[in-house]
Amino acid sequence: MLDATDEKLLRLLTANSREATSSLARKLGLSRSTVQERINRLIDRKVIAGFTVKTHEEYEGKLITAHVLVSIDQKYAQQAIGLMKTHSHIKTMYVVSGAYDLIAIVKAPKMEEIDQTLDFILGINGVNKTNTSLVLSAKKES
Amino acid sequence: MLDATDEKLLRLLTANSREATSSLARKLGLSRSTVQERINRLIDRKVIAGFTVKTHEEYEGKLITAHVLVSIDQKYAQQAIGLMKTHSHIKTMYVVSGAYDLIAIVKAPKMEEIDQTLDFILGINGVNKTNTSLVLSAKKES
DNA sequence: CGATAATTCCGTCAATTTAACGGAAACAAT
DNA sequence: ATTGTTTCCGTTAAATTGACGGAATTATCG
Incomplete structure (x- = not known):
């Protein structure tokens, strides 16, 4: 292609x-x-949709971002996903295969709220392990 | 302003x-x-961060996506990041703190190319461990 | 295989666009 | 009023663009 x-x-x-x-x-x-x-x-060929501006979003830019890998018991997966969907600081979720089952992208203005969100995730029924990476900087953005 | x-x-x-x-x-x-x-x-004035391309989701959607957590020796980090930046299938990179040092978002149309990209990453000087999650589906997109 | 079509590439020319100035207005702050 | 800052403009030579036609390469198929 x-x-x-x-x-x-x-x-x-x-x-x-x-x-x-x-x-x-x-x-x-x-x-x-x-x-x-x-x-x-x-x-x-509809590969390029258009050309645009990347803005230094005052808002987005000031948010702290964390990638949280989550391991969930298969039988609780749907329920857990449903719960996580509703949380305002969980911005994106990917169902994945590998050592973990789910990747949640968490964004919040303060570290405290990131913490609370991690606690929320860990408290969900069926969640047995998480691995959190705090984003320090983006080296390449598409 | x-x-x-x-x-x-x-x-x-x-x-x-x-x-x-x-x-x-x-x-x-x-x-x-x-x-x-x-x-x-x-x-x-840092209002505009840059100018970029909007791609069609249809095209993006056909790509296989993997989140690759990478552990790198600190002293090779810059060099490794520089190398990875040049790889066409590594679309985004986040420097993170946590169990790993870097998260690379890899996208390619075929599994084979994802594989090759992982090999490429593993072959970089200073890279000692990776953890790959293949995205099966997105449950929530911001 | 050879013919034909489709795709990718290139050079060229006239018209447009750019970068880089210096200087004119407009606006504030004394 | 004076000084400084910001925003604006016109002008130039140099660079870039759009729009061709045609060469070179790749696919397609009888």
Whole structure:
């Protein structure tokens, strides 16, 4: 579907969508018109939906984020997921396979609330283990 | 902080960050150079963090996603992060505190490529342990 | 295999856009 | 009124773009 050049182009545009087509072309070792066509193709093929701004969200930026891996007894899984869904600081949840069963992305303005959310998760019936990683910084954002 | 013009400009750029400065200027009723300055000011004032690509969820949706927790020797950390940044299937990276040091979000269309990416990560100097969770489904998305 | 179609690529030209100035208004703060 | 700051503008040479037609490469199929 996407060849290596498309992916590199996509990465460059993701890093800076305002970079001039000519500049992209130089970095990709292609002619400017080719890059132009590739971008148009990516748009036509619905790979690229558009170009936008990344804002330093005063709000989002100030939130503390934690990735919480959760291990749950299979028979309590649905119930636990249902409960966690309702918690306001649990922003995203992924059902996964691996050493854990669920990844919960927790965001809150204060560490105290992150703590309380972790306590909430640990208190849920069927949850037997968690592993929390506090996000210090994002090195690459898509 | 932001005047009405800045907000309108921000809205235009959010809709299409690749729009030419001249075109923005016409829509805003300002000279091109003024708009250029305003954009630079927005960047300097940390309102705009960057310009990026919006991808279609249909495309994103077809990708297999894995959350990879990575444990790295502190002294190799920067080097490892630099290397991982360049890998096309590593879409996002968080520096974290906890049992691991880094979380890499890996996305690829085929399981094989996920595998290869994990091998790539494990092969990096200083990486001593990883823990991979394959995303089966998202139960809640922010 | 060979012919044909489709895709990807490139160079080119005229028109537009950009970066980088210096200086004019507008606005505050004394 | 004066000084300083911010926002704005016009101007230039240099860079970039859009829009071609056609070459080179890859697929497709009879």
